[in-house]
Amino acid sequence: MRRVAAAEAAAFQRYGTGRQFGPLWGVVAAPGLPLNAAWHDGSRPFATADLRAYLAFAQAWGVEAWVHVLSAFAPGVLPALQEADFALHHVLHLYTHDLEARPAAPPLEVVPSADPAGWAALSARGFGSGNEAVMRAVAQAPGTHLFTAQVDGRPAGTAALSLTDGVAAFHGTSTLAEFRERGVQAALLAARLRAAHEGGATLATVFVTPGTGSERNVIRAGFRLSGARLSFTPR
CATH class of the missing domain: 3.40.630.30 (Gcn5-related N-acetyltransferase (GNAT))
Structure with a gap:
C-alpha cells in the first residue's frame, strides 16, 4: 500500500498550492473544494507537530483541513490524530487492479x-x-x-x-x-x-463509497478490495 499512498500524495499536488509536512502532503485548490486536503504518503507515521503545521497552513488559506490516510497505515498515525483532536469523518473503500x-x-x-x-x-x-x-x-x-x-x-x-x-x-x-x-x-x-x-x-486504483452501485461495478470489472481511505477532520 505504500506505493498507492505515495502515488496519491504525489498526484494530489496537481490540484493547487502544495506543501510538505513530514509525510503529509497538503494542497489548497480553492475555498470550498473537497480537493483541499493532506495525503499521508505512507513513508512513516506523521507526528502531532506535522498535523498542527498542516492545520495552520489550511487556516492561513481559509480552507477546511482534511487528512487522508490509507487503512494499512492507520494504527501508526491514530495517536497523533487523537492528540491533535482530529476525528474520522468518512470512509471510502480502496480497490486495485493488477494490469x-x-x-x-x-x-x-x-x-x-x-x-x-x-x-x-x-x-x-x-x-x-x-x-x-x-x-x-x-x-x-x-x-x-x-x-x-x-x-x-x-x-x-x-x-x-x-x-x-x-x-x-x-x-x-x-x-x-x-x-x-x-x-x-x-x-x-x-x-x-x-x-x-x-x-x-502496472496497477489501477479507485476509491468508492461502500455498498453502492459503483462498488459493484468495480468488482465486476476485476478490481479487488485492498483497504480503505480514512478521512479525518478537526473536531
Missing part, C-alpha cells in the same frame, strides 16, 4: 475528451448540482486524461485517470440520469483499464 494482461474492449463507445470545459460541465450534470467547480478543477489539472462514454451517439457519462509512477488512479466517474443502468460505468472502467495498460501502468 497484467491487456483488458477487454469496453462494451460501449468511449472516446478521449480534448475539451476540459465541456467534459467538466457534462460530469457535473452527472454528479448533480453543486459539483461544477470541483469538476472544472479536476478537468484542468495537469496530467489528467479525460474520457466520455456515448450511448447511441450521445454523451452519457464521464471519467478520468491520472498516471503516477506506474499507478493509474481512476476518478471523476459520473453518468447522466437518463443513461443509468445501461452499462456506462462498466464501459468507462474498461476503457480506462486499457488506457492505463497501454500507458505503462
Whole structure:
C-alpha cells in the first residue's frame, strides 16, 4: 500500500498550492473544494507537530483541513490524530487492479475528451448540482486524461485517470440520469483499464463509497478490495 499512498500524495499536488509536512502532503485548490486536503504518503507515521503545521497552513488559506490516510497505515498515525483532536469523518473503500494482461474492449463507445470545459460541465450534470467547480478543477489539472462514454451517439457519462509512477488512479466517474443502468460505468472502467495498460501502468486504483452501485461495478470489472481511505477532520 505504500506505493498507492505515495502515488496519491504525489498526484494530489496537481490540484493547487502544495506543501510538505513530514509525510503529509497538503494542497489548497480553492475555498470550498473537497480537493483541499493532506495525503499521508505512507513513508512513516506523521507526528502531532506535522498535523498542527498542516492545520495552520489550511487556516492561513481559509480552507477546511482534511487528512487522508490509507487503512494499512492507520494504527501508526491514530495517536497523533487523537492528540491533535482530529476525528474520522468518512470512509471510502480502496480497490486495485493488477494490469497484467491487456483488458477487454469496453462494451460501449468511449472516446478521449480534448475539451476540459465541456467534459467538466457534462460530469457535473452527472454528479448533480453543486459539483461544477470541483469538476472544472479536476478537468484542468495537469496530467489528467479525460474520457466520455456515448450511448447511441450521445454523451452519457464521464471519467478520468491520472498516471503516477506506474499507478493509474481512476476518478471523476459520473453518468447522466437518463443513461443509468445501461452499462456506462462498466464501459468507462474498461476503457480506462486499457488506457492505463497501454500507458505503462502496472496497477489501477479507485476509491468508492461502500455498498453502492459503483462498488459493484468495480468488482465486476476485476478490481479487488485492498483497504480503505480514512478521512479525518478537526473536531
